[in-house]
Amino acid sequence: MLWTSEIEISKSALEHNFQFIKNRLGKNVQFSSVVKGNAYGHGIEVFVPLAENCGVNHFSVFSADEALRVQKSTLTNPTILIMGMLDNNQLEWAIKNGIEFFVFELDRLKQTVFTAKRVGIPAKVHIEVETGMNRTGFSKKEIPEVMNLLKQNMGNLEFKGLCTHFAGAESIANFHRIKSQKGVYRRVQNRFINNGLTPQICHTACSAAMLRYPKTQMDLVRVGILQYGFFPNREALIYYLAKQKELEFPLERLISWKSKVMSMKVVKAGEFVGYGTSFLANTEMKIATIPIGYSHGFSRSLSNRGRVLIRGFRVSVVGNVNMNMMCVDVTNVGNVEKGDEVVLIGRQGDLEISVASFSENSTQLNYELLTRLPGDIPRKIVS
Secondary structure, eight states, X not given: OOSSOEEEEEHHHHHHHHHHHHHTSOTTOEEEEEXXXXXXXXXXXXXXXXXXXXXXXEEEEEEHHHHHHHHHHOSSOOEEEEEEXXXXXXXXXHHHTTOEEEEOSHHHHHHHHHHHHHHTSOEEEEEXXXXXXXXXXXXXXXXXXXXXXXXXXXXXXXXXXXXXXXXXXXOGGGXXXXXXXXXXXXXXXXXXXXXXXXXXXXXXXXXXXXXXXXXXXXXXXXEOGGGGTOOSSHHHXXXXXXXXXXXXXXXXXXXXXXXXXXXXXXXXXXOBOSSTTSOBXXXXXXXXXXXXXXXXXXXXXXXXXXXXXXXXXXXXXXXXXXXXXXXEEOTTSTTOOTTOEEEEEEEETTEEEOXXXXXXXXXXXXXXXXXXXXTTSOEEEEO
């Protein structure tokens, strides 16, 4: 292995999670696999073909560069939907390549019409409406102009979808806000339909909404975190388990992150380990150095509190996590040697370090930790 660590992606876990999702979708509801943020850290180039082999034919991304990566990685010809950033100078590329995209500004809609006319190909647009998240989406007062532009340019605009995004469907604290958003969306949807503008699909639901508000599934769901084996948050998991009267965690993690012992050292009592004075050896200790640091996505906030697995034992990080290295205490682990496997995330023997426990120790969200895993760490598929 030329790299200091590698990430393994489990095909069987993905198949299991896709089945879990499909079992909870309504009849004829389409599933879009959200692969923004480098497929939540799993790697677009690895994940997309794997998902296609599991039957996925629709991918949602944030930006044009991610759409291009999906396009280059695909084995088939799936639908690719850009939900966020798309510069006006990228519109021609998107239209010519059949890339679908959210439109949430009048400037983008007008420029889309102009570009579609110029290239002679209808643009596949999803009109995003502002329902209460106050991030992106057409406001109530902009809807009449949006409808006029759609009516006047039916030969240049293909009204693929009408969409919105909920502001925290994973938390009961947002219940009334989500309820209000649902009402706003329905009223806007009726305005479009009553004006002779019926979208091909209506979609509002992410992973959390799909589970907690099944009626929001509509024609398509945009599922991200669930497919990778995680619930949006602990509250969403507890809600699901209580509602289904289940005791077992229903998903399987795709990701494992592994490195190896780089060096061994004995530290005498009374000596410090690593930079500064954050860790003092109270007794003679055996220390293993691991070639992983905060530049690899192992947060510096895990200094003196992180854990890894070596030879079937859970061992502690000692001293400060450096840019490229960290030290762990293997005093009570027998016969640790240079080259031994180190599990940063995943299973070894009967023990596991989950992303959840990893992130709780560093105060990061699951999403944040996963997407911060550098893209240059090699990913490989395992069964």
